Amino acid sequence: MSKTIDFYYDYASPASYLAWTQIYKIAEKHGATVVRKPALLGGIFKSAGNQAPMNVPAKGRWLNQDIQRFVERYGIDFKMNSAFPINTIYLMRGALYARREGFIEAYDKACFEAIWVNDKNMGDPAVVTQVMLDAGLDPKGIGASMQDPEIKKELFEVTAEAVDNGLFGMPAFIVDGVLHWGQDRMDFVEEAIS
Amino acid sequence: MSKTIDFYYDYASPASYLAWTQIYKIAEKHGATVVRKPALLGGIFKSAGNQAPMNVPAKGRWLNQDIQRFVERYGIDFKMNSAFPINTIYLMRGALYARREGFIEAYDKACFEAIWVNDKNMGDPAVVTQVMLDAGLDPKGIGASMQDPEIKKELFEVTAEAVDNGLFGMPAFIVDGVLHWGQDRMDFVEEAIS
Numbered sequence: 001m002s003k004t005i006d007f008y009y010d011y012a013s014p015a016s017y018l019a020w021t022q023i024y025k026i027a028e029k030h031g032a033t034v035v036r037k038p039a040l041l042g043g044i045f046k047s048a049g050n051q052a053p054m055n056v057p058a059k060g061r062w063l064n065q066d067i068q069r070f071v072e073r074y075g076i077d078f079k080m081n082s083a084f085p086i087n088t089i090y091l092m093r094g095a096l097y098a099r100r101e102g103f104i105e106a107y108d109k110a111c112f113e114a115i116w117v118n119d120k121n122m123g124d125p126a127v128v129t130q131v132m133l134d135a136g137l138d139p140k141g142i143g144a145s146m147q148d149p150e151i152k153k154e155l156f157e158v159t160a161e162a163v164d165n166g167l168f169g170m171p172a173f174i175v176d177g178v179l180h181w182g183q184d185r186m187d188f189v190e191e192a193i194s
Numbered sequence: 195m196s197k198t199i200d201f202y203y204d205y206a207s208p209a210s211y212l213a214w215t216q217i218y219k220i221a222e223k224h225g226a227t228v229v230r231k232p233a234l235l236g237g238i239f240k241s242a243g244n245q246a247p248m249n250v251p252a253k254g255r256w257l258n259q260d261i262q263r264f265v266e267r268y269g270i271d272f273k274m275n276s277a278f279p280i281n282t283i284y285l286m287r288g289a290l291y292a293r294r295e296g297f298i299e300a301y302d303k304a305c306f307e308a309i310w311v312n313d314k315n316m317g318d319p320a321v322v323t324q325v326m327l328d329a330g331l332d333p334k335g336i337g338a339s340m341q342d343p344e345i346k347k348e349l350f351e352v353t354a355e356a357v358d359n360g361l362f363g364m365p366a367f368i369v370d371g372v373l374h375w376g377q378d379r380m381d382f383v384e385e386a387i388s
Contacts, residue, residue: 048250048251048252048253049249049250049251050250050252050253055243056242056243056244056362057242057243058242058244058357058360058361058362059242059244059362059363059375061360062360062362062373062375065372065373066375066379069382163252166252166255166256167252168250168252168253168256169253178259179256179259181253181256181260184378185260188263
């Protein structure tokens, strides 16, 4: 039977970007299905009593180099974002709208690449509009969804579900009820779906 | 030219134990030299503004499972210690004495295995004495070193050097001035010495 990978992510997180570049290839190789769970990293940190790694200066310095080593290993494009950290609450709401409307794949790609390849400040609504236009997506519908009470509630719910499932950071993966945290644990995810 | 791996560790840390079981094999395979740097994890956390992962309950739950997955991957013995977390300040002082006197290899093995294989409470001096006797080491000399002002100073200095070198946790490795943090980064250490 085909396995399912719940993939929790936030565009704000460079490690979520790294995971996004790899997890679909891994899933495809083993005939597994990825279920997208866009959630709010800040909300998870707060609920779990955790903090961003970059809040510990020495950890932040190491992490920047560690990310670069994985970028080379994966052979992907990456540029640290000049506006980091970006508040992604509006973008994550848009992701849930995109998921509902069936264009989440294109939306994920537009957001992740804007932030982590093209150094766009996606905290700026004008930049978001342009990025959506460039991706062939509808900035009006997406923009409206970012103020939609139902979508707001849904983001709250997915984030609460993440915490209920044991998350304390992202990216994270759940396979058969087991939590794997971090883009550096995709080998365990692969073992779990093999 | 043969490379050097500075290996920073504390017996208190299960991840340090995991690293200890593997790093010498990796070094030997590539003709590299491991330089032992016993340091105080609590001191590094304090200086770097970091905290123990177990302080975040959800992270602690994940970490216990993650350790178990690596234990299976490495094919090693492991048992979570009943007295965790153990205050290892005396043991780490003993490690510096053992390093000076040339029996650090046997001392590391005695301490790591007592805590992470045989579930000994190495915070208890009577237990330490028995473990040293069982390992054929001299508990009197070791015990005296734990109150030696020079050894105390040396532990303070190694820990300060660790922080100066960018450490915010352990185990950690430095190769050619580059910091690799975590037992899950020994693949990068191996690349660096290859």
